[in-house]
Amino acid sequence: MPALLRNEGARRLFLHRHALAEPAAGPAKGDDLLALIGRLGFVQVDSVNTVERAHHMILWSRRPAYRPENLRPLLERRRDLFEHWTHDAAVIPTAFLPHWRLRFLRDEARIRERYRSWQGPEFEARLEAVLAHIAAHGPVVSGEVSLGEERPGGEGPGWWNWHPSKTALEFLWRTGRLAVSRRENFAKVYDLAERVYPAAADLPEAETIDWACNAALDRLGFATSGEIAAFWAKVTPAEAKAWGAAALARGELEEIAVEGADGALRRCYARPGAVEEAAGLPEAPARLRVLSPFDPALRDRARAERLFGFHYRIEIFVPEAQRRYGYYVFPLLEGERLVGRIDARARRAEGQLQVAAVWPEAGVRFGRQRLARLEAELGRLARFSGCETVTYAPGWLREG
Numbered sequence: 001m002p003a004l005l006r007n008e009g010a011r012r013l014f015l016h017r018h019a020l021a022e023p024a025a026g027p028a029k030g031d032d033l034l035a036l037i038g039r040l041g042f043v044q045v046d047s048v049n050t051v052e053r054a055h056h057m058i059l060w061s062r063r064p065a066y067r068p069e070n071l072r073p074l075l076e077r078r079r080d081l082f083e084h085w086t087h088d089a090a091v092i093p094t095a096f097l098p099h100w101r102l103r104f105l106r107d108e109a110r111i112r113e114r115y116r117s118w119q120g121p122e123f124e125a126r127l128e129a130v131l132a133h134i135a136a137h138g139p140v141v142s143g144e145v146s147l148g149e150e151r152p153g154g155e156g157p158g159w160w161n162w163h164p165s166k167t168a169l170e171f172l173w174r175t176g177r178l179a180v181s182r183r184e185n186f187a188k189v190y191d192l193a194e195r196v197y198p199a200a201a202d203l204p205e206a207e208t209i210d211w212a213c214n215a216a217l218d219r220l221g222f223a224t225s226g227e228i229a230a231f232w233a234k235v236t237p238a239e240a241k242a243w244g245a246a247a248l249a250r251g252e253l254e255e256i257a258v259e260g261a262d263g264a265l266r267r268c269y270a271r272p273g274a275v276e277e278a279a280g281l282p283e284a285p286a287r288l289r290v291l292s293p294f295d296p297a298l299r300d301r302a303r304a305e306r307l308f309g310f311h312y313r314i315e316i317f318v319p320e321a322q323r324r325y326g327y328y329v330f331p332l333l334e335g336e337r338l339v340g341r342i343d344a345r346a347r348r349a350e351g352q353l354q355v356a357a358v359w360p361e362a363g364v365r366f367g368r369q370r371l372a373r374l375e376a377e378l379g380r381l382a383r384f385s386g387c388e389t390v391t392y393a394p395g396w397l398r399e400g
Contacts, residue, residue, distance in 0.1 A: 002267065005222065007259040009278035011307055011336045013221040018297040019062045020333060021284035028063030029070040034080050034093065036062060041219045041231070042090040044294040045083065047186055048316070050328045051346045051353070051385050055091060057292035057330075060384050067384070076182045082197060083180040083188075084173075087233040087299065096215075098200040102208040103234050104176030111174050115167055123167035130168045131177065131192070139181045139191040142166040209235050213243040219296075221278075222258055222270040227303060244269050261309030288334040288373035290342060290381055298331060310338040310361065325359060332358075334373065339364045344378070346385040353382035355392045366397060 005013070015021035019039055026032050036059065037043055046054035052068070059066045071091070074080045081091045084100060085107075092100075115123055133145055145165040169190050172178040179196035180188045216231035217223055223231075229240035247253040247269075254272050257265040271277075291298060293314050298304045305311050312331060315323040326343035333339070343356040355378065360366055366374065378390045 002255045002257045003275045004265075005256050005258045005268075005270075005275050005278060007261055007263075007307070008336070009275070009281075010222065010258050012281050012284065013274065013278040014307060015284055015297065015336055016281050017219055017221045018295075020289070020297055021281070021336065023285055024062060024064050024287060024289065026063045026065065028059065028066035030073075033059065033063070033066070033070055034074055037074075037081065037091065038093045038095070039219075040296050041215065042086050042092045043296070044086075044299065045089045045091060046292075046294050048328055051330070051344055051381065053186075054292045054294040057290075058295050061289050061291055061295065064380055064384070072182075079196070079198065085233075087230065088294075094198065097197060098203050099208045099211050099234075100176070101200065101202055102205055104174075106234075108175045111171060115171055119164065119167045122164040123171060126164045126168040127172060130165055130172065134178070134190065134192055139189045140169075141184065141187045141189055142169050145169065209239050209243060213240055213247075217253075217269060217271070222256060222268040222274055224266070224268055227300065228269070230300065260306040262306075264306075266306065284335045286335045286373070288332060288339070288370070288377045290344075290377055291331045291333055293328065293330065295331070297333075304338075308338045312341070326356065329359075332374070334370065337361075337364075339370070340366075344381070346382075346387050348386045351388040353378060353385060353387040353390045355390060355396050357393065357396050357398055359398045366399065 012021060019036060026036070028036070040058075043055045043058050048054065051057065052060070055071070056066070056068045059071070071081075075083065075091060080094055082094050082097060083089065083091050085103065086092070112124070130145055134140055142163075142165070145168075169178065173180065173188070173190060177193055178190045179193040181191040181196050182189045212232050212234045213228050216228045220227060220231065225241040225244045226237050228244065229235050229237045235243075244253060248255065251272070253269045254274075255267055256270045256275060258268045259265055293312070298312060301312055310331065314328065315325060316327055320327075325341060329341045329343050331338055331341050338361065340358055340360040342358045345354050345356070346352075347354055358366070358374070364370075375390075382388065382390050
C-alpha cells in the first residue's frame, strides 16, 4: 500500500512549495526577487489590470514590499529573467534558458501549422524580411513592421492586429530567433535573440526532459505524470509517464496516495519522504491574502479544486448577465484554506480601491477576526495599487 498523504498535509506541502505558507516578508528586489521567481519556476504575464497586472500580483502576494518597478531591472538590465512561453506567456529565470531550446524546436512545426490555418501562409514570406529589418534598424514593436498590411476584415495596421508581419514576429519569438527585449505600455518590443539572450548550450533532448520533469515535481511536491507534463507545457504526457516509471524503478521516486478535499485518493509521484516532510512543516500563518487568478498555486484549476475544494473559473469572456461572480474575481487564501473570492477594482484617479463584493466559500463565515484580516490585506493592496482608501459597495459581503 502506498503511503497516505492526508489532505491537510498535501495542502501544506503544496503551499510551502509555492511560497504561500510562510510569513509574507522580504525585500522583493534584486537577488531575493530572482530567487523567489526561481523557486516558483515562472510567473505568468497577463495584461488585465483591474487592480494590478497578474505577474505583479503574484509577486506581491508573497512579498508585500514588492513594487512593479522591481521586476524591470532583472528583465531589461541584468537579463536574469527572460520572457517566453510555459502554458502561457511568462517571465522565467535565464538560468533555465538552455532547456527552452527544445521548446523552440518543437514549437517550430506546431505553431507554423497553427498560424497557417489561422492567418494564412502570408506570414512565412515575411520571416526573413522581418529579421533583416530588426538586424538593420534595431528593436521593434509590431506596428513598426506592418508595412501597410491589413489583416482579414480590412482593419488597418496596429499592435492589436495580427497582420502577416505581426504573425511573423510572434512566430520568430516563439521559435527562439527573436526575443522580447522589453515592454512599452505592455506591448512587446522584439529584438534579435543574440542581442538579448546570453549564449546557451545546446542540450540533448533527454537532458531537458529529465530536467523539466524533476523541476516540475520539486515545485509541485507531488504530482501525476499529467501534472508534471503540464507544469512547463514542454514535455508530452507520454514522456513524463516514462520518466516517472524509470525514476520509480531507480528508487528516486515513490508513489503515494494523496487525499483530496472530498476524501478521494489519487496516486501521485513524490520524492521519498514527502509524507514525513509534510508532517514536519510548520502551519501556514493565518494571514489572509488576495491572490491573482493566474497565481501558480491556482493555474491548474483541477488540482486546486481537488486539494482545496475550490472551484474557480475566470468570467472575463462570459456575458455579464451570465456571470456568477464578476469580470475578474480574486481568490482569497487564509492560512491553508481558500475561503472566498473578491471583486475589487483600483480607481487610481479617485484614489480608491473599490470593493464590489466578497463571496465566502460554503461553510465559511466572515466574523470579526476574519474581517479584520481582510481589512488589513485590502489596506496593503490599496497601497500597492496606488490607492489611498478602500471603499465598499452596499451589500458587499454576500454571506449565505
